[in-house]
Amino acid sequence: MNWNQALFPQAGPLRVVQGEARREEPSFFPPTHLELQLQGAPDAYGIETTVSIYPLAALLQKYPEQTEGSVGQQVKALRSLLENPAPLNTAAAFRLPAIDTVNASLAVAGARKSLSSANLRGVRYLGAFSQDVRRFASTDVRYVFQGISRDGRYLVTVNGSFSGNVLPTRESLEGSGYDVAPQPQDNDKDRARYEGEVNTYFAGVNSTLDQSNSNPEVTRLDQFVELLQLR
Structure with missing residues (x-):
């Protein structure tokens, strides 16, 4: 694999990550693959920005299921978006591929875009993952790319913190609270009120x-993806 070192001069080295035997869900145990760290975590709540290249046949052999949210189903969804990108901007966030992100669901996904080059095709977005309904801090947002090499042999992902957004800081949410709206009472009317306020909040975050x-941070990562050479 070759990459534009001028975009991330601190990146590397490229390393081989040995595969692990599949164990209890929902953890992700990929086959042996390549991994490159582009940059370290920007803060205590962030994550490293990492490029991963998985052999697709070996990945699907390890995860053959096609159930909702499974690796196989998400690869199928990614392939569908590559053939027909039109639904990318209208699909519910949880329908977008997030194949190597586990233990939480994709709750919001904005800045969606198709990326392609001579070597690969894929989709990218800025997303926030959550196990429950809550307000998001700026440090919750990730840059996510999910793509497949032109020869169909490799799944290529980029996953990293995105610090350039204008969501509230974690410190401000610690003071004001993480609740999106007052919890609903046990009746249909108030549950509908709560659901409406949650949907409005998520739509605002997407916007x-x-x-x-x-x-510029997104553009630099996009350029890295588009210039990535897999051979």
Whole structure:
């Protein structure tokens, strides 16, 4: 694998990560694959920005299921978006591929875009993952790319912190609280009120993330993906 070192001069080294035997869900145990760290975590709550290249046949052999949310189902969804990108901007967030992200669901996904080059095709977005309904801090947002090499042999992912958005800081949410809306009472009317307020909040977060579509940090990662050479 070759990459543009001028974009991330601190990246590397490229390393081989040995596969692990599949164990209890929902943890992700990929086959032996390549991994490259582009940059370290930006803060105590962030994650490293990492490129992973998985042999697709070996991955699907390890995860043959096609159930909702499974690795196989997400690869199928990714392939569908590569053939027909039109639904990318209208699909519910949890329908977007997030194959090597585990233990939480994709709750919001803005700044969605198709990326392609001579070597690969894929989709990228700015997303936030959660196990429950809550407000998101700026440190919750990730840059996510999910793609497949042109020859169909490799799944290529980029996953890292995105610090350029304008969501509230974690410190401010610690003061004001993480609740999106007052919890509903046990009746249909109040449950409908709560669901409406949650949907409005998520739509607002998506809109905020959309404004970062051309953020310099996003553009640099996009350029890295488009210039990536897998041979």
